Amino acid sequence: MERTIDAQLEDLKNLTVEMGGQVEKALQTTVLGISRRDPQQFSNVHKIEELVNDLQIKIDNACLEVLAKQGPVAKDLRLILSIIKINTDLERMGDQCVNIAHIGREVLERTNNISFQDIEQMATTVKKMVKAALDSFVKMNVTMAREVLLMDDEVDSLRNKIFSESTARMKIEPAQIENLLDLILIARNLERLGDHSTNIAEDVIFALTGKDIRHQGAGA
Amino acid sequence: MERTIDAQLEDLKNLTVEMGGQVEKALQTTVLGISRRDPQQFSNVHKIEELVNDLQIKIDNACLEVLAKQGPVAKDLRLILSIIKINTDLERMGDQCVNIAHIGREVLERTNNISFQDIEQMATTVKKMVKAALDSFVKMNVTMAREVLLMDDEVDSLRNKIFSESTARMKIEPAQIENLLDLILIARNLERLGDHSTNIAEDVIFALTGKDIRHQGAGA
Numbered sequence: 318m319e320r321t322i323d324a325q326l327e328d329l330k331n332l333t334v335e336m337g338g339q340v341e342k343a344l345q346t347t348v349l350g351i352s353r354r355d356p357q358q359f360s361n362v363h364k365i366e367e368l369v370n371d372l373q374i375k376i377d378n379a380c381l382e383v384l385a386k387q388g389p390v391a392k393d394l395r396l397i398l399s400i401i402k403i404n405t406d407l408e409r410m411g412d413q414c415v416n417i418a419h420i421g422r423e424v425l426e427r428t429n430n431i432s433f434q435d436i437e438q439m440a441t442t443v444k445k446m447v448k449a450a451l452d453s454f455v456k457m458n459v460t461m462a463r464e465v466l467l468m469d470d471e472v473d474s475l476r477n478k479i480f481s482e483s484t485a486r487m488k489i490e491p492a493q494i495e496n497l498l499d500l501i502l503i504a505r506n507l508e509r510l511g512d513h514s515t516n517i518a519e520d521v522i523f524a525l526t527g528k529d530i531r532h533q534g535a536g537a
Numbered sequence: 538m539e540r541t542i543d544a545q546l547e548d549l550k551n552l553t554v555e556m557g558g559q560v561e562k563a564l565q566t567t568v569l570g571i572s573r574r575d576p577q578q579f580s581n582v583h584k585i586e587e588l589v590n591d592l593q594i595k596i597d598n599a600c601l602e603v604l605a606k607q608g609p610v611a612k613d614l615r616l617i618l619s620i621i622k623i624n625t626d627l628e629r630m631g632d633q634c635v636n637i638a639h640i641g642r643e644v645l646e647r648t649n650n651i652s653f654q655d656i657e658q659m660a661t662t663v664k665k666m667v668k669a670a671l672d673s674f675v676k677m678n679v680t681m682a683r684e685v686l687l688m689d690d691e692v693d694s695l696r697n698k699i700f701s702e703s704t705a706r707m708k709i710e711p712a713q714i715e716n717l718l719d720l721i722l723i724a725r726n727l728e729r730l731g732d733h734s735t736n737i738a739e740d741v742i743f744a745l746t747g748k749d750i751r752h753q754g755a756g757a
Contacts, residue, residue, distance in 0.1 A: 373751070377749070380618070385611070385614055388608035391605070394605055398600070398604075401621055484714060484715060484718060488711045488714055491707070491708045494704060498704060501718070531590070531593070531594065
């Protein structure tokens, strides 16, 4: 028996939620590597990212199949378009986690004498933002998606704090320059994880309302 | 009279090429701002990015329309999926140009006493890579797309050079720390423009061959 479009869309949503769960796990593991100063966690991130990459290809193929076999229109078509875009964002979020893990490993190889306190605080906020974006997709809830857009300011302000404090410290502790630069680069990667969460929330809003709110700012 | 799917796909391709042209112009203008130390160019980048953003929404809507009205399959469907992804990459390339323009403006406000030589060299390579990726799309040529993937190594090596030299100089010229950090951040943004070019080339290969070569490395 042919599967209905509703059943196929449900499968697609479930795969996307599974991929989102793996990205959350990748981020969680990355942060654990930093907070526990445990390089083993960074190796685990690479394994999780491979699962994320496999899911990306699987979801793209599943989207192609539904598009070809069902010729969806209106709301169904918008959902598939959103999933294609969310899929791309989730894959790049996996990349960002790998980037952070890579930098984290380099820092730990160099020193044990650096505070990750601000990075951990920023990571906590970014984790909330990623979770909120994925929750808005799971529940297909516009209000939740709009809340994600508002969280970006906090991430940006934590990023600015890390940038300015690290730069100031570079001047008085030249021996720490590499490590402080790495904190800045980790903050930049965390900021991008926040940006991807924003993209996901915007795609959820588009899927549900048909309204494209990109390039209008968070208040739109 | 209803337009044929071939005519609609041709329109979609033309819009994508137009958007690619604007992204090239944004990058060109950004680099001009740096090489001529001319902040006016950085303001121009913002205006070009607005055109890029408008085109992104226009292309997404056009893709939705073709999908809904024509129910394309096989090669045509793959082309549309590729255009949806390339569209996302091009929009983010516009963002990267704005990021570089923003940092470039900050550097120029701070000093006139810094060499952009390595950045200009890296930018020249990235411009070639962006052009090659867009050419492979225009000509729908797999061989050209594969060549783009090989150009990434040169970009990475120039990025590493800027990272290590800037870090070394920070230690002996603490007064230049902010400017050297900005060179590093510009190099990171240029590297990401190269990554997006790789994504575009991979999408061209997928559109033409149906083969997903992501996550396999450049030799795949």
